Amino acid sequence: MNSVAFVIIAIFTLAAALAAATLPNLMHAALCLVLALLGLASFFFLLGAEFVGLVLVFIYVGAVAVLIVFTILLTGRDSREHRGFNWSGVVIALAVFGCLTWAILKAQSLTIVPPHIRALTVRQIGQVLMAGYVWPLQCVGVLLTAALIGALVLVLEEKR
Template sequence: MSSAAVVIIAILTLAAALAAATLQKLMHATLSFAVALVGVAALFFLLGAEFVGLVLVFVYIGAVAVLIVFTILLTRRDVGKDRAANWGGAFLAVAVFGGLTWAILKTQSVAVVAPHIRLVTVKRIGEALMTSYVWPLQCVGLLLTAALIGALVLVMEEKP
């Protein structure tokens, strides 16, 4: 893990994210969002969490981005101009970034380098999911089922 690789991937990710936040056309913004998520997944790979990076690519780009594209196509009649510049929001975002950066740079305990750790294999993750994380796993399964049924109920045609 070298600083140069991290910085290059971070610049690409943040540029794509900024494009997603400022582009006028919804479809372009969604594609930029997908590129930014690929960058985040690359950072996960660099940090040694390959499985989470793959899950991020599958879930976000394979499901969420495609879902957003479907929604854009279903609400296509409404592709008017979006008022891009809202100085209050921009000011607040810059203030939050400044405050967080100040706090991070001031905290000495986070200026550490990565220790050497054992590789996290899918086998270890699966064992943890089936032993100490079995209740959270079941709850997430229930939550996903409820969310999908709720989404179906929300978009069902109303009876006249």
């Protein structure tokens, strides 16, 4: 893990995220969100969590981005941004960023050296998921089923 890759990925991710937040065209913003999430997945690869990076690419870039593009096309009548950018949001976001950065730089316990990382294989993840995380896994399954049914009920035709 070297600094050059970190700086390049950080600049790429933050620039893509800023473009996704400020571009006036909705479709360009959705594609910039995909770029930002790809940068985030490469951060995960850099940190040694390859499986989570792959899951992020599959779910966000494969499913959520396609869902967002579908919704933009279905509600396509006014995909142009309505005028009136709210500048108080900029002030609040800058204040939050300043507070978080101050707190991170102030905390002494965060200045630790990176330990030698032991790779976490998919086999180990599966074993841990089936041993200690069975109940959370079942709850996520129920939640996903409920979300699927809820989304279907929401978009069904209204009865007259």
